[in-house]
């Protein structure tokens with residue numbers, strides 16, 4: 076799969092490394108082209124000079140930028156995203172990481188409003204960046220929760236997450252992104268409050284097969 080990743084920081088870099096390792100073609104961009112190039116060089120990806128150039132040949136576009144940057148990127152890329160799947164790995168954290176900036180609807184639903192006709196899937200936002208290179212715990216894959224309203228787009232995100240080694244849990248429609256954004260915030264909060272090492276991941280235990 077050809078993936079564009081917008082943002083070359085903790086998440087963008089780690090996802091790019093894992094995706095390249097899994098055999099995908101990855102194009103990275105950043106607000107600083109030189110940074111994107113350095114990260115791309117270090118993981119075997121390609122850097123693009125701009126966000127629109129990054130998404131040009133991509134089937135799936137992963138947003139890995141600060142939550143506050145998402146509306147501007149939606150505006151910038153709206154005309155370049157036809158026929159592509161947008162995977163929103165962002166979390167709408169405030170400046171001090173002490174709360175989410177959303178109330179009621181999720182950032183992913185707001186993004187979908189901004190991108191009519193382009194399917195948005197919430198995925199990877201519940202997974203700390205440091206786990207993308209090591210998505211197993213006690214010999215079992217960590218869970219990648221995703222949510223979205225378009226089945227084909229969810230299938231694309233599922234294929235990507237599974238190729239990286241995760242077990243995918245389909246949480247339902249995009250409305251469930253509200254829960255996924257709160258799950259991410261909970262994991263962040265407990266790591267910060269307890270001085271943990273930012274490696275904890277979500278795993279649903281017990282039977283998860285249909286009756």
Ligand SMILES: NC(=O)c1ccc[n+]([C@@H]2O[C@H](COP(=O)([O-])OP(=O)(O)OC[C@H]3O[C@@H](n4cnc5c(N)ncnc54)[C@H](OP(=O)(O)O)[C@@H]3O)[C@@H](O)[C@H]2O)c1
Nearest residue numbers: 082083084085086105106107139140142144165166203204
């Ligand atoms: N860190 C985690 O473990 C984790 C886990 C799950 C989800 N998330 C979420 O994922 C997102 C990224 O987190 P992160 O830790 O990777 O942040 P980060 O390390 O600060 O990286 C953010 C990246 O986005 C780039 N960026 C900012 N504005 C941009 C724009 N307009 N166009 C293109 N690139 C832009 C930044 O470029 P410059 O450096 O040049 O500004 C940087 O490369 C956040 O929403 C976060 O809440 C993080």
